[in-house]
Amino acid sequence: MNPEGRSAAAPAAPGARIQTLASAAFCLLPPLLCFVLYRRGLTAWFQADDFAWLSLRSQVHDVRSLLHVLFAPMAQGSIRPLSERSLFLVFESVFGVNALPFRICVFLTQCANLTLLAATTKRLAGSGIAGFCAAILWLVNNSLVWPMVWTSAYNQILCGFFLLSAFWCLLLYIETGRRAYYLWQWTLFLLGFGALEINVVYPALAALYTYLCARKFFRSTLPLFLPSAIFTVVHRSVAPTQHAGPYAFHFDRFIPATLQDYIYRVLVPFPVEPMNVWKGLACLLGAALGSFIVVRTWRKDWLPVFCLGWFVIVLAPVLPLRDHFSGYYLVLPSIGLAMLAGYALARAWRRGLAWGAAAVLFAAAYTATMIKADRLEVRWLQGRSIAIQQMVLGVARAHQLHPAEAILLDGVDVQLFRAGMYHHPFSIFGATAVYLAPGSAARIGPLDVSVENYELPAGPTVHGLDHDQIVVYQVGGRRLKAITSTYINTIAQKLDTNPTRRVDVANPLLAYLLGPEWYAPEEGFRWMPHRATLRMGGPLTRADRIYLNGFCSPAELQATPLPVRVWVDGIPLGALLLKSGDSPFHVSLPISDQSVGREQVEIAIEAGRTFRASGDGRELGLAVWSVEIR
């Protein structure tokens, strides 16, 4: 409770009806504003990581696979059975790829969060205005945009619900002493682990609050640390630790700098240009909040310290992610600052008209800045999701019409690729042979992922078009436009027809490059007998090597190593020796200088011996995924 002992549960007084109406308005307005501000988020479709979660259902075949899908570490080692796995499994099963139910779920949870935040702040600060302002100031914070538009960020919203509701129960327990609230706190806290790993910090929040404001309940919060400790140990033991890349932890001198960046970002929205007048105003707001904390602490009012503590404690787990600064990591920490700002506004208003007006001016400036940025970002993010929807559902339709043909997409831009195609959305509809048109990778530009792997090379494109194996669609409008004949008569006429320098031997579009020896394609590979041949583009430089990727029966390698010989245009390149443990294999050999510059070369691969598997009459040498010259 606040140090002045104000309580929300005051007895009814004259004019109680007006007070109740005001309370109801304070309670309902933030959710209403949420729908107004983020209404485009309701109509957003799926994007980016959503597609990986949407395809989870296809991995469930029995109880064992269901448990794996729900609890196995995925995507940088995260385990979020409630906010990601269950949400997508259940909703996709019921609603398919209709995004609206997903979005409604997010909005309803956020409405509950706003109500909880308003009520919690009111209880802490003893002021309905404080609660109302806290909810509004949090709602407009720019960090909320992504979770309000992108379903994969629901983990932030759901974790917020568990943190706020558990803390709400703690406040009720402190106020009433009823053990049921204590147990509800425990239940909600434990459920929070299913939403987001950040939930581990809840015990620290509860302990900090009780230590500062309700000391006699401090000891009751200490057992909460046990589940957090167990979760941390279990999570670290089952989830792969990231040693490199954006999700690697760096406990170094950059942590204060990262904290500073997040403080700046929580006050200045992302799309606002540097040196903007709003930026200065936001800095003033930060200074005002800092001053408020100092003054109130000086007067032994510890609530501002708790609010600041909420910000720091909830942000702390992501501070070591030096190379992965993400705006929506501020969703949960900013709750603390919203409570602080709401409390500060209420205190200023009580202090007099001048203080109140100044505080309102600051809050209005902050809100206006944030709303302006929010609207821009929501519009952009939702627009991108709709463009992805048009592309993905267009491809799904094209696959219905041309189930046997590969689909070539022309006009995919960097956004459609990065938030759409890169995440293999088409496989949800069974369309696995979908490629970027030749030249797309260069147009999309260099990214942190290999765009080339998504592009069909020119040679196979020409061959596929000539043999009716490919249909071409233009991406960009409301509907995908079939342009196969136009593409053939224009762009394709200028394509290089030489074979590609990478042959995925199971790809039907590249089968024309294989000799007759190869067996039928299986799951991404083909078995070859004793000897097999293929054609491919020749080496460009003397440094180029030929790479073989595949596997062999481990039992075959157990006793004796298997020699593998390779020829390029009849010139022997030497022999490789596959030993026990060399399956799968990724091996390479240098290529003779004589082959450099040839448009096309013939490769021959020979396994030193063959075997026959039981129930399979074929003579089997090697199973090959790909052959590449680079």
Add this chain to the structure above:
Amino acid sequence: MAIDAIRPHLLISVWLAALSIVSGCRAPDLSDRTEEEPPQPSTEILVAAPRTSSQLLSGWYPIEHNSWRWTAGKFAVLLRPPIGAAVKGATLTLHFTLPGIVISRLGSVTLSASIQGSRLAPQTYRTEGKAMYARDVPPSSLSGNTVRIDFELDKVMAPGEGDTRELGVVADRVGLEAK
């Protein structure tokens, strides 16, 4: 405050009510998601494939055994030149079968072709069984989006034994291959 009156079952009810409103929303209708173009001619015709039957212009009898057609003495097809053919040229191929009865009755048959009016060299066949007619086509004959190819046999089996048709060869496929 109003939240004090909120019970978990009320929240859950609101949640379920909202979701049930959209519970009727199933997978989206995909029918209007693409703008299709008319089917384009192929570079190769499997004579038994319905998709390319419109490219069999004249001199073709109905499909037999879902895999081949008899031709008349003169027959024609429409083909799309392969990509790059206007620069590199292409190879015309006709895969067909000469039944024993044709050779036994006619002794030999000579097949010739013309593309856009330009004659290609003929070839004579004297043995029964699988056969192929293959001729290089110069780029100058392959400049359009489609080309008409006319085939002609010097001899055909005359109607008889209840079959009123004039029969040439049993064709499997015909096409232009890129060089």
